[in-house]
Amino acid sequence: MAHTPFGVEVLTPDGELFNDEVEMVSTRTSTGSIGILAHHTPLLAMLDPAELRLYKSESDIVRFAQAEGYLQMTGERALILVEEAVPPDQLDRSTLEARLRAAEEELERAEEGSERAAKAGRDKRRLECFIELAGSSG
Amino acid sequence: MSQRDIKTKIESVRNIQKITRAMEMVSAARLRRAEQRIAALRPYAAAIRRMTRQAADAAEGLPRLSILAAREPKTIGIMFVTSDRGLAGAFNSQILRAGLRSAAEHEREGREVVVWGSGRRGVSSLAFRGREPARGYTGFTDRPSYADARQIAGDLIAAFTDEEVDRVEVIYNGYVSPLTQRVTQEVLLPLKEASVLGEDAEDDEDSEGQQSSDGAEHDKHALVEYEPDAGEILKRLVPDYVEISIYRALLESTASEHGARMTAMRSASENASELIDTYTLEMNRARQAEITQEIMEVVAGAEGLG
Known part of the structure; x- marks a missing residue:
């Protein structure tokens, strides 16, 4: 329709x-x-x-x-x-995974409840989503 | 000065001129790129600022958010945006002068001042003048990335929410044209006092103006749905707005830096041309004097024989 x-x-x-x-x-x-x-x-x-x-x-x-x-x-x-x-076909799995690891480390280092931790948590969520999309397109 | 001395001088001025010409051209190319990035950012930045205004209006009367509330300004944080490299005329010194003047004013009125600096020039000059920056950011002013802005914004917001400072100001060289930079000072936080709330239509300029002002008009009368609600949106929008404002300040500063350096190098090249002309004249005069001297000697010798 x-x-x-x-x-x-x-x-x-x-x-x-x-x-x-x-x-x-x-x-x-x-x-x-x-x-x-x-x-x-x-x-x-x-x-x-x-x-x-x-x-x-x-x-x-x-x-x-x-x-x-x-x-x-x-x-x-x-x-x-x-x-x-x-665009999903321009996502590169390996760079994304490296960035995800960096975000996870940052999340561990950051003080709980701080602005920095919130930011790292958001980075992590975004990267996980992007990796999933990279997987489904490739 | 002998002919030979002058010749060496001309040669060295010529070499300097080659360098200043090359620097002028490099700056011109970089300026073009920086201009393109500002043009690409402007619609996004304007939209974020517009949304922040809209959500702030709608959140009026909602439970207070720490990031919005103005408190008694006891400590003022000032971010100095300068460049990593010099040779750009008054580019860095005018930022330092304006920023330090405003810092001194705050202190006269009994407020404390915390400074931050981006750009090697600013950071080292601030330290030299006895105002060690709380944080210094260097190494990217040639080509700032969004990640750089995000890092700075994160620190500034943290300083504000942790009540290390009660107000965040940023001072940078606003880009007007390759020849003109305007020292610009903006209040970023608290949002209540922020420059963004006062400017209204100013951001909705040019091509976007038509459609967005129509849209804004529309919003005031229509009931806008917020998902989840205006307060929650604002909680995320404010950090984004600070990030984008810092990013814009960094980009404008970069474009201004290249513009200022281009102008400075052009006048240096022109000065070098003048010097070369003067020295060439002097050298010709010296050569002429030498020739005259020789002729006189020959004539005197001939007369002696006769």
Whole structure:
């Protein structure tokens, strides 16, 4: 079934990754998976690491491995801000695993409950998610 | 000075000029890259700042978050953003001058000051002037990465939440154009006093302006859903906003540094040209004098014979 297309922008600190019309956006917020169609109510949500899928049509899907970020729905447009977004086929398992080990070490070193520990925990979660996505695409 | 002395001088000035010309060209290339990175970051940074404003408005009246609340500012933390290398005109000294002046003002009013520094120049100058930085960050000012900004932001936020400082300010060379840098001072934390809340439409400039100001207008009237809720979102947004503000400061500082060095090296090359002209003139004069001298000697000799 075809849906009404709407504008989506994906921005990272290194620039714009995607700016086009899509029928549906599928990703994960801090409270669970979410699918967004045109005319969604205004929304500001926190995004968790996940696979971001932009459905240009039923069969034409643009995928990214998404780090943490935010999703803002205003009027007829969706704005997705993520720290990092990588096409799944560009994920490199071994570098990710090395970074994961570094994050785990950092987590152990950091004082419990500190800002540093929270950051390391988030890094760990992101990297685990990315590794999973790297596995499924390769 | 003999002809030979002047010749050596001209040669050495020529060599210096070769170096300053090369440095000018390297800086110009790096400046272009830094400019591109600023352009890439701007939409993201503007959106984060816009969301922070929106969530802060919505979180008004919610249970207080430690990171938002303003407390009696007893200790002020100032982050100096400078460069690792010199030879960039007044680039570093204007940051130090402005930052130290504001530090002295705080102290006159009975507040303590903690300084941080990024860039080897700033860190060593601060230590030299008796203000040992609490943390110094060096080695990346040529090409700062997001990870660098994140590390600095993490430390600044920790200092604020652990109540080592009651306010976080950052001072850097804002990039206006290759020829112009503007010393910029921003309050990052607490959010209540942060520069971001005061600026409103300023960030929503240029191409984005149309659509985002429409969006902002829309938000004020429509009921926005927050997932999970505005307070929780803000808890994560504020660190991101600090990170992005630091990253922007680092990038702008880098672009400014290359711009300042390019300008400094261009005027050094021009000075070298002038020097070469002066010395060449002097050398010609010396040679002329020598020739005149020789002719006189020949004439005097001929007269003596006759």
